[in-house]
Amino acid sequence: MPVTGSVSILKTPGGTALFEGPVKNVLEYRCVQCHNNKVSNGGLNLQNRDLVFKGDSKGPFIVPGNPEKSRIWKVIILPQTHSSAMPADGWGLNSDDLRSFLAWIERGADWPTGSKGKLQVRSYEEGE
């Protein structure tokens, strides 16, 4: 995992700031359109925070403090040529985003409950 060595640069901000910044952005722009209350490909519904941590028979999608056990982390670091690589639109996340995700999970994957933790579908085409 080539991104691991650079995580120390992200000592600040803390987990919640990482969620409210880069992590939520990536999820909303790159993931929620295929993983939401109506369409939950692979059993993942990112609009249901509790289920993301609970997971299904194949295990949780995020295990706070443990990227290796987090199914979300496992699929975003796959090479885009891999059939299970996410996002499934053929355009991988950049290394800054991957570092933010890694740091966020390692620091406990703080994901606020309530409205701050609710994810919307967003797209670049909408001119955000």
Ligand code: HEC
């Ligand atoms: C274009 C649609 C699409 C996008 C965008 C997308 N996914 Fe997926 N995702 C899928 C499909 C389809 C599956 C089911 C694949 C399968 O079952 O082999 C899936 C499955 C998954 C799984 C389950 C893998 C497992 O452990 O079984 C995870 C985790 C996942 N996606 C995470 C993400 C994340 C994180 C993002 C954003 C970075 C994302 N996906 C973006 C379509 C998408």
